[in-house]
Amino acid sequence: MPAVIFSVHVDVVPPANHPEPWSGRFDGTRVHGRGSADTKCNIVMLLEAMHAMQELGITPRANVLLDLVTDEEAGGNGALSALLHGVEAQEAVVLEPTSLRVYHGHRGCVGFEVVATSSAGHMGTAQGTSPIDDCLGVVQRLRELEARWLVEARDVPGFSDLERPLQLNLSGIHADAWHGSTPTECKLRASLGFLPSKSREEAQAEIAAAVLGASDADRLDLRWVGIRNEAFIGDANAGAATRLRRAAYEVGGIESQPQAWCVSCDARHYARLAGAETVVFGSGDLEQAHTDSESVEVDQVVLGAAVLVYYLSDMRSI
Numbered sequence: 490m491p492a493v494i495f496s497v498h499v500d501v502v503p504p505a506n507h508p509e510p511w512s513g514r515f516d517g518t519r520v521h522g523r524g525s526a527d528t529k530c531n532i533v534m535l536l537e538a539m540h541a542m543q544e545l546g547i548t549p550r551a552n553v554l555l556d557l558v559t560d561e562e563a564g565g566n567g568a569l570s571a572l573l574h575g576v577e578a579q580e581a582v583v584l585e586p587t588s589l590r591v592y593h594g595h596r597g598c599v600g601f602e603v604v605a606t607s608s609a610g611h612m613g614t615a616q617g618t619s620p621i622d623d624c625l626g627v628v629q630r631l632r633e634l635e636a637r638w639l640v641e642a643r644d645v646p647g648f649s650d651l652e653r654p655l656q657l658n659l660s661g662i663h664a665d666a667w668h669g670s671t672p673t674e675c676k677l678r679a680s681l682g683f684l685p686s687k688s689r690e691e692a693q694a695e696i697a698a699a700v701l702g703a704s705d706a707d708r709l710d711l712r713w714v715g716i717r718n719e720a721f722i723g724d725a726n727a728g729a730a731t732r733l734r735r736a737a738y739e740v741g742g743i744e745s746q747p748q749a750w751c752v753s754c755d756a757r758h759y760a761r762l763a764g765a766e767t768v769v770f771g772s773g774d775l776e777q778a779h780t781d782s783e784s785v786e787v788d789q790v791v792l793g794a795a796v797l798v799y800y801l802s803d804m805r806s807i
Contacts, residue, residue: 493729493801494554494578494765496568496755497531498561499524506781519784527778530785531584531771532557537790538797549801554578561755564716568755572762580729580766581759582800586773586785587750589737589793593730593768594647594722594749595756596655599692600680600715603627603700605708606673620675621664623705627677631657634699638683645684647722647749654751655682678715682753685720693717721757721767722749729766736799737770741792 501524504510510523520530535555542549556576558567605623618626635657648654657679664675683692693713700711724730725747737743750769760767772793773785 490552491550491580492552492554492578493549493580493582494556494576494759494763495535495582495584496556496558496759497535497584498528498558498567498755499532500559500562500567501527501529502562502779507783508781515787518788519786521782521784523783525777526586526773526783526785527775528585528771528773530586530773530790531793534772534790534793535584535797537794538801541794541798542801545798547798547802550803551580551801553801558755565718565755565758568758569762572758576763578759578763578765581756581763581768582729582733583754583756583759583767583769584771585750585752585754585769586775586778587769587771588774589741589743589770589772589789589796591730591733591737591745591768591770592748592750593725593727594685595720595754595769596648596682596684596749596751597687597689597692597720597757598680598682598716598718598753599689599696599713600678600717601696601700602679602712602714603677604710604712605675605677605705606710607671607708608673618705619664619671620708621672623708624662624664624675624677626703626705627700627709628659628662630699630703631679631681631696634695635681641686642684645686647725647747648684648751650746650748651751654749655684656751657681680716682751683720685722685749687720689717689719716753718753719757719761720753721760723756723760723767727766730768733768733770733796733800736796740796740799743796 605620666672
């Protein structure tokens with residue numbers, strides 16, 4: 490019998506300023522807490538689907554495997570480890586907060602930091618630009634690179650209809666000095682998404698050219714830190730994508746155009762290392778993920794469970 494593997498990451502981002510990060514409070518409509526939408530709701534969704542099939546006497550059309558992984562938020566090492574230990578499946582459903590829409594690919598993402606340095610000095614005697622100015626120049630060049638990649642995205646299948654399929658994320662910029670002095674160092678942290686039309690190495694090369702391709706390059710140090718995820722695009726008409734889109738429509742009236750996701754996730758590993766027909770799907774809204782008010786609508790989780798029951802049933806008539 491063929492196998493379908495469901496991958497769900499159990500790691501979440503830090504609690505930050507969420508007022509009740511671990512409460513799991515139910516207000517009658519939504520469950521609140523860190524990870525509720527991204528993506529522990531999908532563990533419940535899958536288990537409820539399996540429970541419903543058991544109660545209804547429905548035999549799944551394939552063996553169902555559950556891969557609970559860690560480290561997705563930091564690069565996907567949990568999924569990578571599981572696959573390197575010999576997990577095999579013909580279909581893979583990576584459960585993420587997609588609002589029950591089905592995606593057959595996702596963008597990649599590269600994380601990095603830029604450190605600008607110069608000698609310190611009194612603001613009345615310092616020569617040239619400060620490290621802060623250098624970092625601001627880097628931001629401008631990265632914005633220009635982002636704009637070029639967004640233009641290129643119009644010709645990338647699966648992403649061409651998305652309004653913003655990739656983003657530059659500036660996660661931090663820091664420098665410190667006495668108020669009358671210039672700093673010796675300024676550090677910029679960022680990540681930039683890219684599409685399957687580029688390999689990760691090609692994306693990094695273009696980022697490096699943008700960061701270091703100016704007169705201030707001798708004062709800049711580019712370091713690759715954080716996420717380095719490849720992009721992935723699968724077959725929109727493969728059995729897994731077709732079955733799941735049909736299930737979402739038949740059960741919930743959810744129409745999903747064949748598209749890829751504008752977020753990076755672990756799906757690439759299952760497609761490349763397991764050779765599985767891989768899709769991204771799940772309950773939870775991306776707009777809630779990582780926020781200080783993160784929550785998930787329970788009715789959406791229940792509807793998602795019903796979609797999975799249909800997806801895992803014998804659907805030879807499709």
